[in-house]
Amino acid sequence: MGIRIRRTACFLAGPALSAVLLCPLAAAASEGGGEHAAGFGKPMVYSIINFALLVIAIVYLYRKKASGTFEKRSLEVKIEMEEAAEAKRQAQAKFQEYQKRVASLDREIAGILEAAKGDAEKERLSIQAAAQKQAEKIIQQAELTAKQEVEEAKRQLRREAAELAAEMATELVKKAAKPEDQRNWVQTYIEKIGELR
Numbered sequence: 120m121g122i123r124i125r126r127t128a129c130f131l132a133g134p135a136l137s138a139v140l141l142c143p144l145a146a147a148a149s150e151g152g153g154e155h156a157a158g159f160g161k162p163m164v165y166s167i168i169n170f171a172l173l174v175i176a177i178v179y180l181y182r183k184k185a186s187g188t189f190e191k192r193s194l195e196v197k198i199e200m201e202e203a204a205e206a207k208r209q210a211q212a213k214f215q216e217y218q219k220r221v222a223s224l225d226r227e228i229a230g231i232l233e234a235a236k237g238d239a240e241k242e243r244l245s246i247q248a249a250a251q252k253q254a255e256k257i258i259q260q261a262e263l264t265a266k267q268e269v270e271e272a273k274r275q276l277r278r279e280a281a282e283l284a285a286e287m288a289t290e291l292v293k294k295a296a297k298p299e300d301q302r303n304w305v306q307t308y309i310e311k312i313g314e315l316r
Contacts, residue, residue, distance in 0.1 A: 281312045 288308045
């Protein structure tokens with residue numbers, strides 16, 4: 120910004136100085152017809168003083184205006200730097216917070232996985248115990264049913280054997296014995312069969 124002020128002052132000073140210096144020379148040349156060189160008199164000194172005052176006034180006014188601009192811009196830059204520092208501080212705080220949350224999230228996930236493994240193991244043992252109990256029940260029921268069927272088969276065989284023996288005895292008695300003997304044997308056999316039942 121300071122370079123711009125200097126450039127502007129030089130840009131304004133050049134033409135102004137040329138005008139101030141050349142005007143008296145041009146006036147002197149036109150009066151004298153160009154025969155005599157222009158003297159360095161009072162008009163020339165006044166012109167230089169006027170020019171110097173004009174340049175000083177321009178530079179003073181421009182600097183006054185520019186200094187306000189510089190102060191304003193300096194204040195704006197300072198505010199922007201403070202805002203940037205605050206934004207940076209907030210971003211760092213957020214970053215640290217997120218890092219903590221990520222670290223705690225890792226621990227939380229590890230805890231959840233560990234708990235899930237424990238629950239799965241408990242569930243597996245529970246299912247295994249229930250299956251074992253169910254298998255034992257089924258075996259007991261099968262053994263009981265088998266025993267009942269064996270007992271029923273034994274009873275059935277006894278009945279069939281008794282009936283077969285009775286039929287055979289009846290046939291034998293009918294063939295070999297007299298009617299009185301047949302009756303006695305049948306009666307005795309029937310009594311024995313009744314005891315078996």
